Amino acid sequence: MxxxxxxxxxxxxxxxxxxxxxxxxxxxxxxxxxxxxxxxxxxxxxxxxxxxxxxxxxxxxxxxxxxxxxxxxxxxxxxxxxxxxxxxxxxxxxxxxxxxxxxxxxxxxxxxxxxxxxxxxxxxxxDPTVLLVSADAPWKTLEEFVSAARAQPGRITYGSAGNYSTLHVAMAMLTGAAAIDLLHVPFQGGGPALTALLSDTIQALASGPGPALPHVREGRLRALACWGRQRIPGFEAVPTFIELGYREVEFYIxxxxxxxxxxxxxxxxxxxxxxxxxxxxxxxxxxxxxxxxxxxxxxxxxxxxxxxxxxxxxxxxxxxxxxxxx
CATH class of the missing domain: 3.40.190.150 (Bordetella uptake gene, domain 1)
Known part of the structure; x- marks a missing residue:
């Protein structure tokens, strides 16, 4: 002790x-x-x-x-x-x-x-952030998500812990690198934003791996990519943005x-x-x-x-x- x-x-x-x-x-x-x-x-x-x-x-x-x-x-x-x-x-x-x-x-x-x-x-x-969508979402890969966003500019919603928060900045890095336009929905914190994703109020979220992991394990959420230089323990099947060709998209909470x-x-x-x-x-x-x-x-x-x-x-x-x- x-x-x-x-x-x-x-x-x-x-x-x-x-x-x-x-x-x-x-x-x-x-x-x-x-x-x-x-x-x-x-x-x-x-x-x-x-x-x-x-x-x-x-x-x-x-x-x-x-x-x-x-x-x-x-x-x-x-x-x-x-x-x-x-x-x-x-x-x-x-x-x-x-x-x-x-x-x-x-x-x-x-x-x-x-x-x-x-x-x-x-x-x-x-921790590197993780790009999450609902397990019921039609996108099973980052490529599918980016293609859908390009086909529907400004229509796919994502949440954050507030304007200029870590979760907002991480997604801004992605939207800039991928040349896509998503609709930002700010919340008062990462917890409420995660709850909004679980209830299908929003369609995507950059989250720290800790809060996300139980929901990914339970099959309620799907992780498409992570912002780290290396894959994250617990998310070994989830590729990094760097692996997928987005070499400037690296971010840690x-x-x-x-x-x-x-x-x-x-x-x-x-x-x-x-x-x-x-x-x-x-x-x-x-x-x-x-x-x-x-x-x-x-x-x-x-x-x-x-x-x-x-x-x-x-x-x-x-x-x-x-x-x-x-």
């Missing part, structure tokens, strides 16, 4: 034992919230819930997941950016975190937050933990050590993510910051290609 004793030992190994000893009495001394900026059921939720449960075993405090959806993830992310920098409010974010401020500027609005207001602590997962930027460095380090510990040693967390089709892809420190820098630049270019949405 993981415990605060291991966390304190890890902190001591990194030269933080004086702080850690004080933190045993002063931090954490109350409930810690992990905010998800989307409704339950989406990719951020899939990562947040087992991670929060594992952190409870280390911190010795409740770590409830709080869903604060709205504006494609803007409202929940902004709430953490403005939260007290005391380590008691964290954000489990998706890759859309880095492009939403740019989308706000495109719309002529002042962004509700800037990425610089949030401190990256650790990446938890990094990553999930990561962030704190308000002004959170003291020792508290950030306590979080980082705790996340590193549970991701390395908590079997329940590892099993939960694996079973959800979203295995661990842990990264922290300079590696995560560099990953974010490169990913933000790539996604910002994609959002700028989408342009202003009136």
């Amino acid at each position: 993981l415990s605060r004793r291991k966390l304190l030992a890890a902190s001591g190994a990194s030269g933080l034992m004086p702080f850690a000893a004080r933190a045993q009495e002063t931090w954490p001394s109350r409930v810690i919230q992990m905010v998800v900026a989307f409704p339950p059921g989406g990719q951020a939720d899939v990562a947040a819930r087992p991670t929060a449960a594992a952190l409870e075993r280390v911190f010795g405090r409740a770590v409830p997941v709080v869903n604060r959806p709205g504006a494609g993830g803007i409202l929940g992310s902004a709430s953490v950016a403005r939260a007290a920098p005391d380590g008691y409010t964290a954000l489990m974010a998706l890759s859309s975190l880095s492009v939403l401020p740019e989308s706000e500027r495109l719309m002529g609005r002042v962004p509700a937050y800037e990425v610089a207001q949030l401190a990256p602590v650790a990446r938890i997962t990094a 990553w999930s990561g933990v962030f704190l308000p930027a002004a959170t003291p460095a020792p508290v950030q380090e306590q979080w980082r050590q705790a996340l590193r510990l549970v991701c390395a040693e908590d079997a329940a967390l590892q099993r939960a993510l694996q079973a959800a089709g979203s295995p661990l892809a842990y990264q922290d420190g300079e590696a995560f910051r560099q990953f974010m820098t490169e990913d933000t630049a790539r996604l910002t270019r994609a959002v700028q290609r989408i342009g202003r949405l009136d």
